[in-house]
Structure formats: C-alpha cells, structure tokens
Amino acid sequence: MSAAHDDGHGRPPEGTTILGIETSCDETAASVVRWSSGIPRVLSNVVGSQHELHRRFGGVVPELASRAHLERIVPTVRAALADAGMRTSDVHAVAVGNRPGLIGSLLVGNAAAKAYAWSLGVPVIGIDHVAAHLAAGLLDADEPSWPALGLVVSGGHTHLFRMDGPLAMQLMGRTIDDAIGEAFDKAATVLGLGYPGGPRLDARSSEGNPSAVRFPMPRLTARSARRGPAPDPAVASHAHGAPDDASAHARTLDFSFSGMKTALLYAVRGVPVAPNRAPPPPPEPLTDRRVDDLCASFQAAAVAQVIDVLGRAHDALAAGGDAPRTLLVGGGVSANRHLRAEVARLADARGMSVRLPEMPYCLDNAAMIAGLAHWRFAAGEHDDLRMAPSARSTVGHA
Ligand code: KG4
Ligand code: ZN
Numbered sequence: 001m002s003a004a005h006d007d008g009h010g011r012p013p014e015g016t017t018i019l020g021i022e023t024s025c026d027e028t029a030a031s032v033v034r035w036s037s038g039i040p041r042v043l044s045n046v047v048g049s050q051h052e053l054h055r056r057f058g059g060v061v062p063e064l065a066s067r068a069h070l071e072r073i074v075p076t077v078r079a080a081l082a083d084a085g086m087r088t089s090d091v092h093a094v095a096v097g098n099r100p101g102l103i104g105s106l107l108v109g110n111a112a113a114k115a116y117a118w119s120l121g122v123p124v125i126g127i128d129h130v131a132a133h134l135a136a137g138l139l140d141a142d143e144p145s146w147p148a149l150g151l152v153v154s155g156g157h158t159h160l161f162r163m164d165g166p167l168a169m170q171l172m173g174r175t176i177d178d179a180i181g182e183a184f185d186k187a188a189t190v191l192g193l194g195y196p197g198g199p200r201l202d203a204r205s206s207e208g209n210p211s212a213v214r215f216p217m218p219r220l221t222a223r224s225a226r227r228g229p230a231p232d233p234a235v236a237s238h239a240h241g242a243p244d245d246a247s248a249h250a251r252t253l254d255f256s257f258s259g260m261k262t263a264l265l266y267a268v269r270g271v272p273v274a275p276n277r278a279p280p281p282p283p284e285p286l287t288d289r290r291v292d293d294l295c296a297s298f299q300a301a302a303v304a305q306v307i308d309v310l311g312r313a314h315d316a317l318a319a320g321g322d323a324p325r326t327l328l329v330g331g332g333v334s335a336n337r338h339l340r341a342e343v344a345r346l347a348d349a350r351g352m353s354v355r356l357p358e359m360p361y362c363l364d365n366a367a368m369i370a371g372l373a374h375w376r377f378a379a380g381e382h383d384d385l386r387m388a389p390s391a392r393s394t395v396g397h398a
Contacts, residue, residue, distance in 0.1 A: 011038070012378040019091045019116065020370025021077065023109030024101025024129050025155075026050040026060045027363070028072040030080035032091075033139070033370035040374050042139050044083035045360055045367045046076050051196060058195050066104035073112045080366070088120055093382065095373030097366075098126035099390040100156065106389035114385050123382035125373040128395045129364075130157050133330030135166055135372035136362065137355035144355055145325040149313055153306065153339065154331030155181035155198075158255045160313055161396050163328065166375045171396035172313055173253030176220065180302055181333045183257035187264050187298050191291050201295045202336050208289075208296030215263050215301035217308065218256040223248040253313050255305060264298055303339045307346050314350050327352045335362035 012035040022029040027050065032043040050068050054060050081088065096113035098106060110126075117124035134150045143166075150161040150169060158175040178186070181198055188197020193204065266272075271280040284290055310327070317324050327347040333339060340356055347354035361367055376382065 011035075012374045014038075016092050016374065016377065017043075017086065017090050018125075018370040018373050018377065019077070019080070019088075019094045020127075020366035020368075020373060021073070021094065021096040021109045021113045021116075022129070022132075022364060022366040022369050023069045023073065023105050023112075024097045024099075025105060025364060026054055026065050026068075027365070028069050028076050029364060029366035029369075030073075030077040031366035031370050032080055032084035032086055033367055033374065034084075035374055039142055040139055040371045042361075042367045042371070043086065044080045045365055046080045046083060047360075047363070047365050048072050048076055055195050058189065060102070062102045062104055065102060066108055069105050069108040073108055077112065077116070088116065091116075091120060091122060093117070093123045093125050093373060093377050094120070095125040095127050095370050095376075097129045097132060097369050098383075098387060099128055100393040101129060101389070101391065103389065103391050106391075110387065110389045114387070118385060123377070124385065124387060125376050125381070126383045126387050126389075127369045127372050127376070128393050129369075130154075130159060130393045131167070131169060131395045132368040132372045133157075133334075133357075134161070134163070134169075134328050135375075136330045136334075136357035136365070136368040137328050138166060139357070139361055139367055139371045141355070144328065144353060147317065147322060147324050148326035148328045148355075149310060149317070149324045149352070150328045150330075151306070151310065151343075152331045153180045153329065153333035153336075155179060155185065155333075157331065157393075158257070158306075159396070160253055160255075160309060162317065162324070166372060167379070169396040170398075172316075173255065173309060175255040175257060177256050177258040178261060180255070180257055180306070181331070183261055183302060184299075184333065184336075186261055187295075190261075190265055190268055191286075191294060193291075193295075198333060198336070201299060202338070204292050204295040205299045205338065206296075208292030208294070210296040210300035212293035213267055213297040215260045215298060217301065217305055218259055220252050220254045220256055221249050222252055251312065253309050253316070255309060257302065257305075260298065260301055264294065267294060299336070299338050303336070303342050306339065307342050310343070310346055311350070314352070324352055326355060328355045330357055330362070330368070332363045335359060
C-alpha cells in the first residue's frame with residue numbers, strides 16, 4: 001500500500017490497485033483494476049449472472065437477488081483477487097457501486113466493500129453505476145479527448161451527458177418513460193422470446209427485414225417531454241433553446257420508447273376496436289419470419305431514435321463552439337450489434353472518436369466500478385464507513 005494519492009495531474013500513480021465490487025441488480029461481480037503505464041488495466045473481471053434464478057419469474061426478483069449476492073460475494077471477490085494474482089494486501093482502495101439499483105442488492109455489496117476496506121485499512125469509494133457504465137469504454141485504453149458525448153443505454157437508464165472528464169458529467173437528456181433495454185426486454189416478451197430479451201431480439205434481428213414494419217419516431221418538445229427532473233439549465237439551453245416562448249416547442253434531447261412498445265403490441269395482438277369505427281384488420285400471423293421482421297424493425301427504430309438524438313446533441317454543442325471530440329457509449333445495450341455499428345458510423349461522420357466498451361464490459365461488471373474509482377482516488381476523494389447506498393442516481397443533475 002505504498003501508492004500515494006495524487007501525482008498532481010489528476011492521474012493515479014503507477015501501480016495503484018483497486019478492488020471493485022458490483023451488486024446493484026442481478027450480477028455479483030468483482031474485479032481488480034491497476035493503473036499501469038498510464039492507463040487503467042483490468043487484471044481480473046469476475047461476473048456471476050443470476051439469470052437462471054430469475055428466468056422462471058420473467059424478471060429480477062429483488063429478494064432472491066440480494067440473498068444470492070450474500071452467498072456469492074466472498075467467493076466472487078476471492079476469485080477476482082486470484083485471477084489477478086493479487087492478495088488483499090496489494091489493494092489500495094475498495095470501490096463499490098453504491099447507486100442506483102435494488103436497495104437490498106446494493107446493501108450486500110456495500111457491506112462487503114466496507115468490511116474489506118476496514119479490515120485492510122484502505123479507503124472505500126462509492127461509485128455511481130450509471131457513470132461507471134461510461135468508464136467501461138475507458139478501460140485498457142488511453143484517456144480520450146474531451147469534451148465527449150456520453151450515452152448510457154441500459155436496462156434501467158437511457159441518459160445522455162456532456163462530459164468534460166470521467167467525473168465531470170452534465171445531463172443533457174434522458175428517457176421520459178422506458179429505458180431502451182427495458183423496451184427491448186418488453187418487446188422480446190411480447191414476441192415470446194423469453195428472458196433476458198435484449199440479446200435474443202438482437203440475434204433474431206439479423207434474419208429480419210428492418211423496413212418491414214414502421215415504428216413511430218417520437219418528436220419530444222419541452223412541453224411534451226417534461227416528466228422527472230429537468231436537466232441542468234446550462235446544458236439544457238443547448239438542447240431546449242432559450243427558456244421562453246419558442247422553447248416550449250423546441251425539440252429536446254430526451255428519449256421515449258413507450259410509443260414503440262405499444263405499436264409493437266398492436267402489431268402482434270391487433271389494434272383495439274374503437275367505438276363507432278370499422279373494425280381494424282386482424283394482425284398478421286406471428287410466424288418465425290414475422291417475428292424476425294418485427295425484431296429487426298423494432299431494433300432499427302430504437303437505434304434510429306438514439307442516433308437522431310446524438311446527432312442533434314452534437315449540433316447543439318458544436319453551435320456553442322464546443323463540439324464534442326469523443327462519443328462514449330456504455331450500458332448493456334451497447335452490446336447490441338446494430339447500435340454499435342450505427343454509433344460508430346455517426347461518430348465517423350461527425351469527426352468524433354468513438355469509445356464502445358469491449359463486450360465483457362458492456363453488461364454489468366465490476367471492472368467499470370474499479371476503473372472509475374481510479375479517477376476519484378487520484379483526486380483524493382473517497383467515502384467513509386457511514387456511506388449508504390441509494391436506489392437513485394443523481395449523476396449529472398444540477
Ligand atoms: O447494463 P445492464 O447489464 O444492466 C443495467 O444497468 O440495467 O443492461 C442490461 C440490459 C437489458 O435490458 C438487456 O436486455 C440489454 O441490456 N441488452 C441488450 C443486449 N445485450 C444486453 N439489448 C439489446 N441488444 C443486446 N445485444
Ligand atoms: Zn448497468
């Protein structure tokens with residue numbers, strides 16, 4: 001434990017080694033990340049999925065998840081240390097995802113992290129899971145140029161940030177209803193593909209025709225979109241126009257996926273009969289071919305919406321003389337092949353470098369937690385044993 005806290009440049013000193021723990025939902029994960037040759041290197045990344053436990057319920061059962069975390073956390077940490085060839089005494093800090101998530105699940109990881117930190121006499125560092133998804137694209141790589149657009153696309157979040165560093169985030173837009181991963185999962189359920197749906201929908205899409213069915217593209221305005229906390233006005237002014245008259249009709253950088261979900265439901269089960277109207281035509285039979293087409297069309301529409309918002313966010317920052325130089329994407333849906341291809345294409349067209357996480361770091365993992373913790377540690381920031389987990393993220397909010 002000889003590494004000092006800060007080299008004066010906001011970068012961790014060589015050799016700083018952080019143990020990360022992640023238990024916010026249904027993955028029990030631990031990882032060791034070491035600052036080496038100026039970059040955060042992942043020495044181990046152990047992720048135990050609980051999908052088998054929750055599959056028959058069609059979704060995560062919080063009580064089952066926290067009990068499973070309790071049984072698995074110590075063996076998972078041991079495996080991460082062993083894979084990295086480390087002993088606990090090699091660790092300079094213990095980082096843990098402490099918000100947002102299922103509170104019972106977060107409590108297990110947080111209690112474990114505090115216990116390890118206390119027994120080793122090292123700091124504990126609480127990490128926001130949403131911010132950590134963006135750090136996933138910074139692992140095993142040089143730091144990108146800032147400012148960046150940071151897009152989190154996961155099962156719980158669809159959040160767009162302006163980023164001036166791994167810890168400097170301002171919210172520009174967010175979903176006003178379902179998260180994109182949640183929409184994929186629900187679409188997969190409607191199509192009978194099972195749980196978890198996103199990857200299955202991705203796989204079936206490759207056989208389907210993305211133009212077979214048209215899904216609506218939302219056109220959210222300040223007036224239509226305001227649900228939940230408003231983004232930081234300083235950033236929102238790019239997105240929402242001046243805070244007067246015209247701004248109510250200006251398009252925002254928010255997302256919405258619930259209209260698409262309803263459209264899919266109608267395409268599968270038929271449009272409901274309206275009073276005094278001719279009965280709508282029955283839905284097309286749900287053949288394998290039709291399922292493939294619906295998957296491909298739904299995925300194409302969801303990704304098109306993301307690309308539309310990203311393009312307008314780039315325009316807005318560029319118009320302010322501060323064009324983003326990097327596009328950083330993270331979260332489970334960043335594993336989606338079509339999304340990866342389209343995001344890379346947009347970045348290329350706009351002269352941004354793109355950072356998409358390597359596949360093992362797209363879904364929930366602890367490497368992203370330990371990775372982001374390196375920047376907090378370098379800044380001399382840490383928490384203490386009174387740190388409490390929270391179900392909500394406030395990252396990037398004013
Ligand atoms: O980041 P994550 O592991 O957990 C949350 O923080 O929510 O994201 C999980 C989400 C799920 O909704 C899952 O269906 C989706 O990511 N997902 C995908 C793909 N792989 C995972 N969605 C679309 N295509 C994929 N290949
Ligand atoms: Zn996640």
